[in-house]
Amino acid sequence: MADASKIIYDWLASEDIAAALIIEQQGYPIDEAANLEAFEYRQSNAGDLFLGAYLAQPKGRELVGYVCSTLSPSESLTHESMSTHVPSSTSVCVHSVCVSPTQRRRKIGLNLLREYIRRLEAAQKGGLPYKRILLITHENLRQFYEQAGFEWVGKSSVVHGALPWYEMRKVFGSPETEIAPSSNPEPNPVQQVPAGIWDALQRASSAPRPTALPFSAFPGGTLDLVEPHSSKLGASVNKYDLLCPRIKCGSIILKRGVGQWVERASVQMEPGSLPSDSILAALPAPPETCQWWLITPSPMEFENIGFSRPVQHLQQNSTGVAEDETLGLRRMRFGAAGVERGGQQ
Structure with missing residues (x-):
C-alpha cells in the first residue's frame, strides 16, 4: 500500500x-x-x-x-x-x-x-x-x-x-455571492452606548497613576521585596505589586504574590545590546547567575503586558520580561520593574 x-x-x-x-x-x-x-x-x-x-x-x-x-x-x-x-x-x-x-x-x-x-x-x-x-x-x-x-x-x-x-x-x-439579495434587507442594528460610559472611561484615564519605587530604594534589598509563599515551603514571592518602570506609565505588571523569586543562570537577550537610554541594567554573561521573578504556569498570570512573538529562544520585551517559549514559563528580571508599596493592601 x-x-x-x-x-x-x-x-x-x-x-x-x-x-x-x-x-x-x-x-x-x-x-x-x-x-x-x-x-x-x-x-x-x-x-x-x-x-x-x-x-x-x-x-x-x-x-x-x-x-x-x-x-x-x-x-x-x-x-x-x-x-x-x-x-x-x-x-x-x-x-x-x-x-x-x-x-x-x-x-x-x-x-x-x-x-x-x-x-x-x-x-x-x-x-x-x-x-x-x-x-x-x-x-x-x-x-x-x-x-x-x-x-x-x-x-x-x-x-x-x-x-x-x-x-x-x-x-x-x-x-452570499450565490444568493440574490433580499428585496427588503433589514438594516444593521445600531448598538447604543450605555449612558455615562464615556465619562467613566475619561475619569479612569485621568486618574492619578501609582508611583513606583525602584529596587535601589529598598535598604534591605531583596529581603524587603519578598514574603513567604502561601503554600510552597521555602519559596518566596513578590510582596508588592510590580509596576512598569517607564515614566508616565505605572501600569501593573504583576499583582502581589504572583512572581516567585529564584536565582537562575543568566541568558543572552535579543537584541544583544541595550539602547543608550535603557532603564535596564545589562545582564551578566552566561553562565553566571542572576535573580528573576519566575511566572508560572502561563503568561496569563501577568496583569497588563504585551508579549513578543513566540520564539525558540529568549527574547526581551519593553518591560524587561524574558520569554522562554520552549520551557513554557516567563521569567522577569528582578530589578526590571518598579514596586508599588500600596500593592500589599
Missing part, C-alpha cells in the same frame, strides 16, 4: 491516460465508467483540471488516483453541462474522483480532492472565473464529499447507470 507521505500531485500527462482509464474501469460499474475517447477529450481540452495522485517509486512514479473535470457556465449539473467543455466558464464540473482499488482506505482520495480544491481556489484568486465546483454522486458517498467541504444540494436530474445521482457543490468565496 502507498505511504501517504510519498504521494505526489501533478496534472495528468497524456501518457498517463491509459493508466487513469484502468483505474476508472476498476472503480465504476460498466454502465458508469467513461471510455478512452472521453478521457482523451478531458485531458486535451481541460488538462489543468485533470489532477493525478502519483506514488513515488525508486524508478519513477505510479498513478494511483485522479480527479478530472470540465468547465460549464451552468450553475447546476445536467447531461449537457457534463458532455461539453466551455473554456473560461464559472462552474468546475467534476466527472470522476477515483483511486486504485489496491490503494484505498488510506485517505488518498480525500487528500487528493482537498489538494484539487486548494489549487482551484488559488487559480480563482489568481484571476480565473471559477465560482463553484459541482459534482454528482451516489448517496453512500455523501459523507466523503462533505469531509472535503461540499454541501448537499439534492437529487440530480442526470440519469447515468442504474442508481440515482445526487448533486453536491462547493462555492468559492462568500456564499
Whole structure:
C-alpha cells in the first residue's frame, strides 16, 4: 500500500491516460465508467483540471488516483453541462474522483480532492472565473464529499447507470455571492452606548497613576521585596505589586504574590545590546547567575503586558520580561520593574 507521505500531485500527462482509464474501469460499474475517447477529450481540452495522485517509486512514479473535470457556465449539473467543455466558464464540473482499488482506505482520495480544491481556489484568486465546483454522486458517498467541504444540494436530474445521482457543490468565496439579495434587507442594528460610559472611561484615564519605587530604594534589598509563599515551603514571592518602570506609565505588571523569586543562570537577550537610554541594567554573561521573578504556569498570570512573538529562544520585551517559549514559563528580571508599596493592601 502507498505511504501517504510519498504521494505526489501533478496534472495528468497524456501518457498517463491509459493508466487513469484502468483505474476508472476498476472503480465504476460498466454502465458508469467513461471510455478512452472521453478521457482523451478531458485531458486535451481541460488538462489543468485533470489532477493525478502519483506514488513515488525508486524508478519513477505510479498513478494511483485522479480527479478530472470540465468547465460549464451552468450553475447546476445536467447531461449537457457534463458532455461539453466551455473554456473560461464559472462552474468546475467534476466527472470522476477515483483511486486504485489496491490503494484505498488510506485517505488518498480525500487528500487528493482537498489538494484539487486548494489549487482551484488559488487559480480563482489568481484571476480565473471559477465560482463553484459541482459534482454528482451516489448517496453512500455523501459523507466523503462533505469531509472535503461540499454541501448537499439534492437529487440530480442526470440519469447515468442504474442508481440515482445526487448533486453536491462547493462555492468559492462568500456564499452570499450565490444568493440574490433580499428585496427588503433589514438594516444593521445600531448598538447604543450605555449612558455615562464615556465619562467613566475619561475619569479612569485621568486618574492619578501609582508611583513606583525602584529596587535601589529598598535598604534591605531583596529581603524587603519578598514574603513567604502561601503554600510552597521555602519559596518566596513578590510582596508588592510590580509596576512598569517607564515614566508616565505605572501600569501593573504583576499583582502581589504572583512572581516567585529564584536565582537562575543568566541568558543572552535579543537584541544583544541595550539602547543608550535603557532603564535596564545589562545582564551578566552566561553562565553566571542572576535573580528573576519566575511566572508560572502561563503568561496569563501577568496583569497588563504585551508579549513578543513566540520564539525558540529568549527574547526581551519593553518591560524587561524574558520569554522562554520552549520551557513554557516567563521569567522577569528582578530589578526590571518598579514596586508599588500600596500593592500589599
